[in-house]
Amino acid sequence: MSSTTGSEARRQRLADTIQNSGDLRSPAWRAAVEVVPREDFLPAGIFQPDNSGKYTVWKPIRPDTPGYLDLVYEDQSWVTQLDGETIPAQAAGPVEGAPTSSSTLPSLVVRMLEELDVEDGMNVLEIGTGTGYSTALLCQRLGSQLVTSIEVDPEVSGRAAAHLKSAGYDPTLIVGDGLEGVPEQRFDRIIATCSVRVIPQAWLSQTAVPGGRILTTLWGWMDASALVSVDFDETGHGQGTVLPGMVSFMPARAHQAPPLPVLPDRAGTSRRTAVTGEVLGDWTARWLAQLAAPTAQRVQYSEAGGRRILMLDRESDSAAWFAEDGDHWTVSQTGTEQIGDRIEDVVERWTAAGSPDQSTFRVSVTPGRQTIVHPTLGSWDLPTL
Ligand SMILES: C[S@@+](CC[C@H](N)C(=O)[O-])C[C@H]1O[C@@H](n2cnc3c(N)ncnc32)[C@H](O)[C@@H]1O
Structure with missing residues (x-):
């Protein structure tokens, strides 16, 4: 565990902040937030966005920078990898790049963990280990033996493994495509911290029924997304809700949009x-x-x-x-x-219906079809991949 001076007080303040915002609701998750030191999962620094120019540039902040611990305990997402390779410790100065791994803002991590509605003894599959911070919270709450986490990037997974171990946690960590889940296993809960265009078939067959739950962000190529929570009955059919709030995650790598071609000129009758x-x-x-x-x-x-x-x-x-x-x-x-x-x-x-919020939509999942449904506006099938 971290021995950094002031860490404990900052963890408590963070717990207060996200309890006051309503994201942290239960004593069990509060206890986990108070124990897990976020800085242990960010020892190579963070990238801070600078949006003052035409393009976002990423300023590396090293752990020996004064005020680093305060930044770590801000309720912020911190980017930890760009373009699938560069970490803050390797950047000599501000760099451009696309974020490919991060430590998600704690209020969202905890809100999702609360929405997962775990009980003692449940096993959980997490997709997108990232820094390992959310994995550590799960281990603290449930015990490492009930936590499995998949990360597609071997180096990201390797760093998370080392940091989890030194923090005292020993979950099952898998390097691979989280969209495949863990064949032959069933989980009471599946939680994704990367987004998907449609819930992968593998997750459906690996969710315990009845009573299993999948919590994920459904995303698409217009870069719009919705956090959904889907519960499964004994037939394997799922019914779910779209949760309120503007939640977005980086897409699972295999679900990303193809590169854009040269854009066509405007055509057709306006x-x-x-x-x-x-x-x-x-x-x-x-x-x-x-x-x-x-x-x-x-x-x-x-x-x-x-x-x-x-x-x-x-x-x-x-x-x-x-x-x-x-x-x-x-x-x-x-x-x-x-x-x-x-x-x-x-x-x-x-618009004519009064611009109802996303949370008025529902989700229906069968093995062959996933649909977003609104009571008056209609229904839309998600793409089959
Ligand atoms: C937002 S970060 C995870 C945050 C993490 N849970 C935390 O608290 O630090 C998303 C992670 O998902 C990983 N990822 C993307 N596509 C994936 C896939 N198909 N399978 C598993 N992991 C994936 C990325 O490499 C990235 O590390």
């Missing part, structure tokens, strides 16, 4: 639309657009005429442009699928 950039910027509207066109990618850019939001579906070779034109917006589309119409239809109906 007509006026009520679906403006502001409307499409709303968290739930963006997610509905993604449900309506699940294989389309979203690209936002500006031209001389104004802002453009392109929805580009390479699978059906279709595209839709929502475009600013003076004081109004237009939509145009090309290709075999009328994705502009589909997005406009659902977003307009959602």
Whole structure:
């Protein structure tokens, strides 16, 4: 365990903060937060984002930097790896890159652990070990022997293994694709700290029934997401809720969108639309657009005429442009699928219904079909992969 001066007091303050925000609700998880030292899982430093320029750059902060412990105990996500390789200890100064591993903000980690609704004796599979901090909380709460965690990146997993061991925990750690789960095993709870486009079949067959629960973020290629909690009955069918709040996680590596091609020029006949950039910027509207066109990618850019939001579906070779034109917006589309119409239809109906929150939607899961359902707006199948 960490012997860093002030760590214990900071852990208690962190527990107070996330208890006051309502994310930490039970004495058992509070006890875990008070015991597990987050700094033990961040010994190579963190990357702090600097958004002052055109592109985000990542400033490495080393553990010997004054105030490091205060940063560690902020309720913040800290990026710990860029582009699948660079860790803060290797960066001489600010660097560009895409985050590929992080320590998730503690309030979200704990909120998800609370939503998991574990009881003593339950076994848990975690997807996305990352730094190992959330794995350690699970071990502290349930005992290491009931915790299995999968991490796709061998170096990330290796570091987590060392840090868990020195903190006194000994869960089963697996290096591999978490989308495969652990064949031949059943878990009372599965929790993912990376997001997926659809719940992998392997997780469905590895969830204990009846009574098993999967907690994951469903994400898509428009970069919209929803945290869902799904409970399974004895037939293996799942019913779930979309939880409130704007929760996003880095996508599971195999579910990431393919690289974008050279963007096509705007085409098709433009007509006026009520679906403006502001409307499409709303968290739930963006997610509905993604449900309506699940294989389309979203690209936002500006031209001389104004802002453009392109929805580009390479699978059906279709595209839709929502475009600013003076004081109004237009939509145009090309290709075999009328994705502009589909997005406009659902977003307009959602607006007319009073813009209901994501938490008014439900999730239905069968072995062959996963559907997001709203009592009045309709239902949408998630992609089958
Ligand atoms: C947000 S981080 C995990 C945070 C972690 N639970 C913590 O508290 O530090 C997400 C992790 O998921 C991992 N990951 C991405 N795709 C994965 C996959 N298919 N299987 C397992 N892990 C994956 C990433 O390498 C990354 O380390």
